Amino acid sequence: MKKTVFFIALLLLTAYSLHAQDLQLTRNGQISFFSSTPVEDIKASNNEVSSVLNTKTGSLQFVVLIKGFQFRKAAMQDHFNRKEYLDSDKFPKSEFKGTVSDISKVNFKKDGTYPVTVEGNLTLHGVSNKIKVPGTITVKAGKISAASKFTIKLADYNITVPAIVSSKIAESVEITVNCNYEPYQPKS
Template identity: 40%
Template sequence: MKKIILTIGITGFLALTAAFTTPTVSKLISKTGHINFYSHTTFEDISADNYKVVSTLDTATGEIVYSVPMQGFEFKKALMQRHYNSSKFLDTKKFPKSKFKGQITNLTDLNFESDGIYTAEVTGEMTLHGVTKSLSETATITIAGNKITIETNMQLTLADYNINFKTGKPSTNIAKTIDVTTKSVYTKEG
């Protein structure tokens, strides 16, 4: 009889513990990420913003994925936006998305459960304009309460992705290497 009561008690305790314990969710999603790119030349500065970036972060494995709708970039001048989307530049009808899939390589240096600012080394593959290239960058990860913010600053060389301007106005008005900044905010459950 004592064994039955003890078994029922332990089973009840485990059931209550399971019912009131929030499982740790390691895969987080950001649907409102931001990317800005900036091109500086002596003739013209070009800047565009995209607030439709979707990304996932797996805090257990360090996998990070970004999906960027290329027509989501907004320019100050409508003509710049038209040129950017055209077949002579990024051809966003043919290549509607760019993607980055990578890994935080120094995951053991990060603690996603503790507030702080961390430096992460990220290595992966970036696909832009139909070309996939290896990419390694440093990211800043800020953890504050239930928010995880990942920010990067990098430079991309357009020719690496078969985006070339050898003649005409674009060859002088668009930088060969552009500055790219990203920011994604993830919310931890619980």
């Protein structure tokens, strides 16, 4: 699976090769999610997220392998990947393709934390939906990081919760994204 993520990241970079000096890349970004019900909290994180940010155009893409999410309880991880939930064998990855719509607000040559808006298509469980979420881009000592926190509804992605466990699983999930980017260095 790691080879698949690397291959996808490589394809994304190839598509951007004309503007390599504007590209920022990470292969170890983090996406986590959290849901809470009176019965149980569920949280997991994935630290093998690939992302490409074009600092000139604002183009932003993410790829995350569903089986890469780690839970504190092995049973939760097993259920999460089953056909009844995320069906990670049929839908092995989630993707986001979009833009930082107000990229011109970010001065990549000056340290600071810049609020931004990210818009695009989030694909999860074989379903794509347009999303528009707040985020921040931080520039510190020439390094770029990005963060966002937003909520999605499971039903919007055709993820149904079996009635028998509906008291344990929330209808909405809070997603947190954190990425530390490095400049893309094409191989000579």
